[in-house]
Amino acid sequence: AQKVTQAQTEISVVEKEDVTLDCVYETRDTTYYLFWYKQPPSGELVFLIRRNSFDEQNEISGRYSWNFQKSTSSFNFTITASQVVDSAVYFCALSEGINTNAGKSTFGDGTTLTVKP
Amino acid sequence: GAVVSQHPSWVICKSGTSVKIECRSLDFQATTMFWYRQFPKQSLMLMATSNEGSKATYEQGVEKDKFLINHASLTLSTLTVTSAHPEDSSFYICSAEDVDTGGTEAFFGQGTRLTVV
Numbered sequence: 001a002q003k004v005t006q007a008q009t010e011i012s013v014v015e016k017e018d019v020t021l022d023c024v025y026e027t028r029d030t031t032y033y034l035f036w037y038k039q040p041p042s043g044e045l046v047f048l049i050r051r052n053s054f055d056e057q058n059e060i061s062g063r064y065s066w067n068f069q070k071s072t073s074s075f076n077f078t079i080t081a082s083q084v085v086d087s088a089v090y091f092c093a094l095s096e097g098i099n100t101n102a103g104k105s106t107f108g109d110g111t112t113l114t115v116k117p
Numbered sequence: 118g119a120v121v122s123q124h125p126s127w128v129i130c131k132s133g134t135s136v137k138i139e140c141r142s143l144d145f146q147a148t149t150m151f152w153y154r155q156f157p158k159q160s161l162m163l164m165a166t167s168n169e170g171s172k173a174t175y176e177q178g179v180e181k182d183k184f185l186i187n188h189a190s191l192t193l194s195t196l197t198v199t200s201a202h203p204e205d206s207s208f209y210i211c212s213a214e215d216v217d218t219g220g221t222e223a224f225f226g227q228g229t230r231l232t233v234v
Contacts, residue, residue, distance in 0.1 A: 045210065107162075109160045
């Protein structure tokens, strides 16, 4: 069975600090997708990134970067020069299978990030 | 990007009444939609998979007769909470997969906050 662990329940940083959110996953499938979502206080899920199991390239998008390491089953998310608007709950999620149902994901418990001015 | 719209965004109902929540894919077709429930400060838990033109598949522990799901068209799935009770109060979120992406892309609605009094 699949499982996603976000060990950090809450993180608090001061604006402009860098912060890394950890995600460790478990799956028996060789084909899967990993996701990161942001959930601001308003509640909606904001899609940040999707990475398939065959693509271990790290990705950078503006202040966001993701480090995918299959050897350690981790998919960590780093925010550089954090801003107050980054304050939210961040979820890591996993979808398994060759016929991947991206909408059917197992979510981690989330990490609440608070960025203080 | 693709848009999934949920309606209503929030609803308050009396105990014992039924509430219907709609999930619409606005600019793509979705043969499969998913319904999640999120309790305060908790993760998203998959409730059921909604398939267009067929019966929904419910996760273990989810009462089929209480959470009625109908997916009558390629752009609409509905979740009806029947005989709602205060313990059903939660945040309900749907996701829809874009048929054209083979299930690798999914989009989440903005969620519906249900409060049963």
